Amino acid sequence: MATYVIGDIHGCIETLVSLVDHLDLKKNDELWFCGDLVNRGPSPTNCIRFIKSLKIKTVCVLGNHDLYLLRLIGENSRNSRDVGIKALLEAPDKNELIDWLRHRPLAHVSGKYILVHAGIYPTWDINTIKKLSREIETELQCENWQRFISNLWGNCSKVWHSELKGEDRNRAIINIFTRMRYLKPSGDLDFSVKDAPSSQNSDLIPWFNFKGALKREERILFGHWSSLGLIIRKEFVSLDTGCGRGELLTAIRLGDNRVYTKRVIDDIVPAS
Numbered sequence: 598m599a600t601y602v603i604g605d606i607h608g609c610i611e612t613l614v615s616l617v618d619h620l621d622l623k624k625n626d627e628l629w630f631c632g633d634l635v636n637r638g639p640s641p642t643n644c645i646r647f648i649k650s651l652k653i654k655t656v657c658v659l660g661n662h663d664l665y666l667l668r669l670i671g672e673n674s675r676n677s678r679d680v681g682i683k684a685l686l687e688a689p690d691k692n693e694l695i696d697w698l699r700h701r702p703l704a705h706v707s708g709k710y711i712l713v714h715a716g717i718y719p720t721w722d723i724n725t726i727k728k729l730s731r732e733i734e735t736e737l738q739c740e741n742w743q744r745f746i747s748n749l750w751g752n753c754s755k756v757w758h759s760e761l762k763g764e765d766r767n768r769a770i771i772n773i774f775t776r777m778r779y780l781k782p783s784g785d786l787d788f789s790v791k792d793a794p795s796s797q798n799s800d801l802i803p804w805f806n807f808k809g810a811l812k813r814e815e816r817i818l819f820g821h822w823s824s825l826g827l828i829i830r831k832e833f834v835s836l837d838t839g840c841g842r843g844e845l846l847t848a849i850r851l852g853d854n855r856v857y858t859k860r861v862i863d864d865i866v867p868a869s
């Protein structure tokens with residue numbers, strides 16, 4: 598039995614199908630996804646349909662773009678500039694696809710691995726990760742989920758403190774799991790820089806280099822940071838290789854770290 602983890606897909610269905618074909622999956626294999634299934638690429642609708650239809654066990658955590666889509670629904674808006682998302686909002690099976698999406702976790706902990714979209718706050722231990730992920734999942738899966746998500750947008754929660762309450766707490770948890778890249782030396786989040794660490798010279802610290810961030814038993818699997826690209830380390834794997842910019846989609850097989858890559862060819866991704 599093997600587990601494969603796939604980075605950010607961003608609606609690139611042809612690339613996804615071709616990569617999954619290439620994996621030659623067996624019945625007991627598992628396929629994990631780092632999130633950001635939607636936005637930018639041509640067919641987020643078919644990406645969700647495809648993952649839903651797979652006959653093996655799949656795990657998919659939510660990314661910031663997936664939450665953006667849920668927010669559009671929550672605000673009853675069709676006002677996306679993204680052609681693929683617009684089409685999804687008109688799809689006959691829209692409700693089924695959205696219900697599937699909002700039942701995905703923010704963090705998945707299994708054995709020696711933690712799967713998240715963006716990262717984990719350096720001070721969070723494994724029980725905290727499970728608990729905080731569950732707090733948001735409970736809200737997204739309840740009947741009032743649309744009101745919940747339309748209330749919690751914005752950059753404003755840049756500070757984490759375990760005593761945070763209400764919307765500030767929810768925003769902070771979501772920002773950390775799905776949007777974080779850099780921390781200030783104080784431990785506050787910074788959303789101003791998306792570049793890779795080598796290309797900026799401020800005192801911002803990639804979250805995984807922050808003191809204590811990697812002092813854990815589990816290996817962290819994440820996407821989200823396309824300028825970082827593929828990084829394979831004992832402590833973590835970074836898997837967003839720029840599918841959403843027309844570059845590559847990557848999978849890694851856990852255990853032996855074998856890497857599988859497809860270049861985005863048949864999916865037309867608009868220049869950003």
Ligand SMILES: [Mn+2]
Nearest residue numbers: 633660661821
């Ligand atoms: Mn992302």
